[in-house]
Amino acid sequence: MVAQEESKLRVYNTLTARIEEFRPIKGRRVRMFVCGPTVYDYSHLGHARTYVAFDIVARFLRKLGYSVFYLMNITDIDDKIIKKAQESGTTAQEIADKYTEAFFEDMKTLNITSVNLYAKATDHIDEIIDQVSVLIDKGYAYEANGSVYYEVRKFKDFGKLSGQSLENLIAGARVEVVEEKKNPEDFALWKAKKEGEPFWQSPWGLGRPGWHVEDTAITMTYFGAQYDIHGGARDLIFPHHEAEIAIAEAITGVKPFVKYWMHTGFLNIEGEKMSKSLGNIIRIRDIVKKYDPMAVRFYLAYTHYRKPIDFTTETMDDVVRAYNRIMGAYRLLCEQSEGNKNELAERADNVMHDFMKEMMYDFNTRNAIASIFRLVDDVYKYGEDSTPQAKAKARRVMEEFFDIIGISPIIATHAEIFENIMDILLSIREEARKRRDWETADKIRSELKKIGIIVEDTANGPRWKIGASMRSIAN
Ligand code: AMP
Numbered sequence: 001m002v003a004q005e006e007s008k009l010r011v012y013n014t015l016t017a018r019i020e021e022f023r024p025i026k027g028r029r030v031r032m033f034v035c036g037p038t039v040y041d042y043s044h045l046g047h048a049r050t051y052v053a054f055d056i057v058a059r060f061l062r063k064l065g066y067s068v069f070y071l072m073n074i075t076d077i078d079d080k081i082i083k084k085a086q087e088s089g090t091t092a093q094e095i096a097d098k099y100t101e102a103f104f105e106d107m108k109t110l111n112i113t114s115v116n117l118y119a120k121a122t123d124h125i126d127e128i129i130d131q132v133s134v135l136i137d138k139g140y141a142y143e144a145n146g147s148v149y150y151e152v153r154k155f156k157d158f159g160k161l162s163g164q165s166l167e168n169l170i171a172g173a174r175v176e177v178v179e180e181k182k183n184p185e186d187f188a189l190w191k192a193k194k195e196g197e198p199f200w201q202s203p204w205g206l207g208r209p210g211w212h213v214e215d216t217a218i219t220m221t222y223f224g225a226q227y228d229i230h231g232g233a234r235d236l237i238f239p240h241h242e243a244e245i246a247i248a249e250a251i252t253g254v255k256p257f258v259k260y261w262m263h264t265g266f267l268n269i270e271g272e273k274m275s276k277s278l279g280n281i282i283r284i285r286d287i288v289k290k291y292d293p294m295a296v297r298f299y300l301a302y303t304h305y306r307k308p309i310d311f312t313t314e315t316m317d318d319v320v321r322a323y324n325r326i327m328g329a330y331r332l333l334c335e336q337s338e339g340n341k342n343e344l345a346e347r348a349d350n351v352m353h354d355f356m357k358e359m360m361y362d363f364n365t366r367n368a369i370a371s372i373f374r375l376v377d378d379v380y381k382y383g384e385d386s387t388p389q390a391k392a393k394a395r396r397v398m399e400e401f402f403d404i405i406g407i408s409p410i411i412a413t414h415a416e417i418f419e420n421i422m423d424i425l426l427s428i429r430e431e432a433r434k435r436r437d438w439e440t441a442d443k444i445r446s447e448l449k450k451i452g453i454i455v456e457d458t459a460n461g462p463r464w465k466i467g468a469s470m471r472s473i474a475n
Contacts, residue, residue: 009064012306012362014237014261015161019362024228025259030061030068031227033219033258035236036118038075039099040084043106044281045300045311046274049267050233051112052297052406053305053363057231057262058114059404060359073218074100074120077208082197092198096122106284109293111406119218121209125200127217128209131251132189132202140250144180146192146205150212152185155246161261162238169238187243189213212243216251225252226259234263235273265308267300274311282311291316294407295323301405304366326372326398329379330409333395339385344378348394351375355401365405372401426455426462 009022024030034054037047058070075081076096085092100120107113121128132148135141140154152158158166170185188210193199199206209217219227225248232241241261248257266273269280287296299319303309354371358364379394386394402409425444432440445455448464455464 007360009061009360010362011260011262013259014263015256015258017163020260022260024066025226028066030066030229031071031223032058032061032068032229032231033071033073033215033223033227034230035215035232035240036072036074037099037103038078038080039096039103040078040080041099041276042283042285043103044274044276044283045287045296046233046267046281048106048110048284048296049300049309050231050264051107052110052300053264054231054262055112055114055406056301056305056365056404057229057363059406060363062114063404068114069117069222070115071117071119071219071222072115073215074103074118075211075214076100076120076122077198078211086196093122096120102285109284109288110297111294111408113406117222119222121214121218124214124217124221125209127221128213129190129200129202131213131217131220131247132209134251135189135247138250140246141189142182143204146207147180147188148190148204149181149186150189150243150246151182152187152246153183155250157249157255158242158246159238161242161245164238169242173239187212187239189247212240213247215240216244216247220248220251225254226257228258229260229262230258231262231264233266235266237261237263262305264305265303267309267311269311271310291320292323294409295320298323298326298405298407301365302369304362304364306362307366322373326376327409329376329383330395330398332379332383333391333398336388337384337386337391338388339382340387341382341385342387342390344382344386344390345393347375347378348390348397352397352400355397359404368401369405372398422453422464426464429455430462 010019011022012018013020032054034051037043054070058068061068074096077092081092081095085095088095104118107115132141135150136143136148141148141150152166159169162169164172166185189212190202190204190207191210192204193206193208197208199208219230230241230244245257249255268274269282272278272280274281284296291299299316300309302319302322351371351374354374355368358367358371375394375397383391383394425448429441429444432438432444448455453464453466455462
């Protein structure tokens with residue numbers, strides 16, 4: 001009975017403010033959408049926090065046998081993009097293209113590979129215009145001076161995601177006061193063209209889409225009126241996700257628009273959310289110059305996705321040390337030995353069970369990783385004296401863990417590391433020879449000879465040998 005309960009996946013749903021059993025709308029198919037970046041600058045560690053978290057969610061769901069369609073939008077038209085283009089004397093499109101490319105590179109660096117489709121807002125202008133037209137026809141939206149606004153008071157459920165009344169939400173938020181709006185809380189679905197801004201044709205004249213309707217147009221294109229998981233960081237609950245619900249449910253009448261709403265905690269620095277506007281960002285591309293990208297990913301996974309991460313160099317260094325200890329244990333498991341102890345096999349089974357149990361309870365990576373630490377301790381204790389079978393079992397558990405957390409360890413044997421160092425050394429020597437720097441080239445060769453490595457220069461480039469084996473650097 002206990003085992004059966006444990007085998008049910010549970011998810012915290014912001015919509016119901018409860019942990020619920022996860023049951024997709026249709027069979028074992030999961031349609032998941034996560035709010036993507038606004039591409040006007042390089043992505044930072046805060047973005048990485050959210051995208052690593054949902055990458056792990058998708059990986060884990062797939063591991064459980066669900067067929068996951070993971071969709072992410074790219075906000076490639078927005079005030080911030082236009083402003084950046086104006087400041088740098090280029091077009092909004094050039095800015096968006098440049099930072100979309102950079103975003104993909106950063107995602108690849110962090111091994112965030114689970115997204116099936118990235119959809120750009122500007123590729124869905126027709127669908128956006130269709131949605132705005134329907135909202136006007138149904139009386140939820142009105143046109144004013146070429147712009148279109150959603151009249152929030154018309155949607156009686158507004159606030160249901162954050163569990164607050166419209167009045168409370170308005171009181172706590174900075175709502176934009178624009179003369180032409182009927183009420184301050186109304187939000188733009190379509191923005192009339194301003195001088196120097198990109199624009200598209202629409203029934204209301206030239207203009208561009210508002211932010212919230214981009215996402216509903218994209219999700220309805222690929223998923224229809226209803227889907228399983230919508231994710232983002234918690235700052236998006238209001239107004240963005242409330243607005244998405246108001247748009248989608250008003251258009252289709254299908255409720256709930258999304259079955260499970262999942263929100264990540266912020267990555268903070270000194271108590272404040274890491275964000276471009278606060279000027280406290282660490283770019284992904286900068287932090288991976290200092291730390292192994294997989295260690296960065298591990299650091300982000302080490303906190304439960306709903307909890308905040310308070311970034312400091314000290315905690316990062318601590319977690320990286322823990323990561324290196326895990327990798328050391330894995331390396332030990334990859335090495336051959338002929339011990340006779342079997343303890344590791346049984347421990348590996350227990351750890352796998354605990355790891356899965358923690359992940360099943362709202363993707364608790366923190367506790368799941370704690371169970372891996374127990375295995376790591378055992379590997380250091382028994383590893384060298386264990387049977388090959390016991391080691392293989394422990395190794396499989398660690399590989400399963402790497403797979404779910406999304407770490408691809410590059411574990412080289414000492415022999416491989418040695419060969420790589422030889423390659424580096426001999427290519428430095430080749431460069432010296434090309435510069436006619438014979439002194440350096442000869443020094444490398446004579447120093448290597450002292451430790452028993454012979455270097456020969458052949459017509460096909462340099463080769464080296466220890467004892468009888470002869471290798472060229474190309475191999
Ligand atoms: P943006 O490009 O600012 O629209 O953000 C893209 C995604 O990253 C959204 O889901 C944001 O909520 C999330 N995000 C931005 N900053 C942080 C942060 N400091 N911590 C966690 N998530 C963040």
